[in-house]
Amino acid sequence: MTTPIHVMSEIGKLKTVLLKRPGKEVENLTPEIMERLLFDDIPHLPVIQKEHDAFAQALIDRGVEVLYLEKLTAEAIDAGECKEKFVDRMLDESNLETDGVKEGLKKYLLSFDTQEMVDRIMAGIRKKDVTIESHHLADVSSEEVYPFYMDPMPNLYFTRDPAASIGNGLTINHMAFEARNRESLFIEAIMKYHPRFANQHVEIWRDRNHTARIEGGDELVLNDKVLAIGISQRTSAKAIEQLTLELFERNSNFEKVLAIKIPNVRAMMHLDTVFTMVDYDKFTIHPGIQKNGGEVDTYILEKGEEAGTVKMTHRSDLQEILREALNVPKLTLIPCGGGDAIAAPREQWNDGSNTLAIAPGVVVTYDRNYVSNELLRSHGVEVIEIASSELSRGRGGPRCMSMPLIREDLPKH
Ligand SMILES: NC(=[NH2+])NCCC[C@H](N)C(=O)O
Numbered sequence: 001m002t003t004p005i006h007v008m009s010e011i012g013k014l015k016t017v018l019l020k021r022p023g024k025e026v027e028n029l030t031p032e033i034m035e036r037l038l039f040d041d042i043p044h045l046p047v048i049q050k051e052h053d054a055f056a057q058a059l060i061d062r063g064v065e066v067l068y069l070e071k072l073t074a075e076a077i078d079a080g081e082c083k084e085k086f087v088d089r090m091l092d093e094s095n096l097e098t099d100g101v102k103e104g105l106k107k108y109l110l111s112f113d114t115q116e117m118v119d120r121i122m123a124g125i126r127k128k129d130v131t132i133e134s135h136h137l138a139d140v141s142s143e144e145v146y147p148f149y150m151d152p153m154p155n156l157y158f159t160r161d162p163a164a165s166i167g168n169g170l171t172i173n174h175m176a177f178e179a180r181n182r183e184s185l186f187i188e189a190i191m192k193y194h195p196r197f198a199n200q201h202v203e204i205w206r207d208r209n210h211t212a213r214i215e216g217g218d219e220l221v222l223n224d225k226v227l228a229i230g231i232s233q234r235t236s237a238k239a240i241e242q243l244t245l246e247l248f249e250r251n252s253n254f255e256k257v258l259a260i261k262i263p264n265v266r267a268m269m270h271l272d273t274v275f276t277m278v279d280y281d282k283f284t285i286h287p288g289i290q291k292n293g294g295e296v297d298t299y300i301l302e303k304g305e306e307a308g309t310v311k312m313t314h315r316s317d318l319q320e321i322l323r324e325a326l327n328v329p330k331l332t333l334i335p336c337g338g339g340d341a342i343a344a345p346r347e348q349w350n351d352g353s354n355t356l357a358i359a360p361g362v363v364v365t366y367d368r369n370y371v372s373n374e375l376l377r378s379h380g381v382e383v384i385e386i387a388s389s390e391l392s393r394g395r396g397g398p399r400c401m402s403m404p405l406i407r408e409d410l411p412k413h
Pocket of ligand 1: 039158180218394396
């Protein structure tokens, strides 16, 4: 297996994963801006870093190769000799007030070595750190109250979302909210210029130059034939249809897409906040997405008779849809918090359903979700717990914090 991206399932043994160590961006938050930047609280930097390092170590201990977004980005920019081009692209999407400010920031950013520059862009650029030399009033008189020229990107440690590995390729995502949209510029640069990925036959199924939104937290690779994609706050039905057509037309190995509709609320922003695969025939699920009798609106997309068309079937018996799609005799949905009226929403809020499978039946979860964790164990799942006091403040769990690049194929049966 030599392709730099190879993900044919949610559960195959994890070989290589992309993480981002939380940096100053998570500390560059204030109560005024945190909601817009999609945080519910302000993490304590040394502790969130310690927790994140322990997460990475837990993966390394299981033989996983851990790569870091911030490091790959700097390497890619150096390899592509495109520091200036990268900065221009970033500044163009940073809502700068005037050209003078843009020029000043460009000069400032280019004065650092590449890694330092990338780290600063990620952390956000404060007005007080840059002197704009200009004789235009508009360049120098910007409103002082707002502290940033470039907003911090505190959600970067959720590497799952700006891009998603699918088969031997990926989607590079146009994100739902402006607060996160620049995040996919890093992975775009990596795929374009990093020697490990550039010109290595990585399929870009969808790039970020689209208007329809899609995020990796909604994109699940159930096996080498079937994807599940959430229709959610972050991913539109239109984007799912476009991606499905692209996968069919370009002769990928995928034959079926299950578009699963989940409520448009913050607590359930992505499909993986309410539903993750833990074994060949087991999923976690938040009962909050199921209607009476366990129903969930699902649209099954398959190749249409004519080229360029998709055949759509609507069903709502999710458990049976999954059982059929995965071709297993029995399928178990393990309810978050055991389905208890308090434990289920409490643990789901802290990503109790958001497990990262590192092999069939082996998952990484947050320690705080002890009801869900015990229940997983009682279903024969091995649960590796990680500390989560600070990591959980960004409303994402182990699956959100990881972008698998290579998983071993599952044995054919
Ligand atoms: N795949 C996920 N569930 N990611 C969670 C991302 C959380 C992040 N604060 C956001 O609101 O975007």
